Amino acid sequence: MGYLLWIFGFIGAHRFYYGKQISGAIWFFTLGLFFIGWIIDLLLIxxxxREADRRFVPGPVDYDLSWILLTFLGWLGIHRMYMGKWFTGILYMFTAGLLGLGILWDFLTLNEQLSDVNEDY
Structure with a gap:
């Protein structure tokens, strides 16, 4: 999954996926540190x-599917509905992901949100 998101790594998707929010935000605003860091990341994935596997709680709500939904359909809120957050999912749908700010928030916090949802099961 990390390699698939790496294709969109110039927006930091793979770094967010692995729980590296700060460098993900840097990649997001600098196009993967002007594409150089993006290419180096191919070797670091x-x-x-391994580090992300140790940090985040597995469970019935799949991380990979959630990240695919966020990356490709985040503005529709489908990833939030998949996690059982129907109200905010519908809100995202009618506001284009809260004008993109909600999508950025979810890139920063999705792994923790998924861990919380999976702990509740």
Whole structure:
């Protein structure tokens, strides 16, 4: 999954996926540090994957599917509905992801949100 999101890594998607919010935000605003860091990340993905596997709680709500939904359909709020957050999902749908700010918030916090949802099961 990390490699698929790496294709869109110039917006930091793979870094957010692995729980690296600060560098993900830097990648988001600098196009992957002007594409150089984005290319270097291709070699760093296996280590980031092992670290993320230790940090986040697995469960019935799938991380990979949630990240695919956020990356490609975040403005529709489908990822939020998948997590059981129907109100905010519908709100995203009618406001284009709260004018993009909600999508950015979810890129920053989705792994923690998923861990919380999975702990409740």
């Amino acid at each position: 296996p280590g980031m994957s």
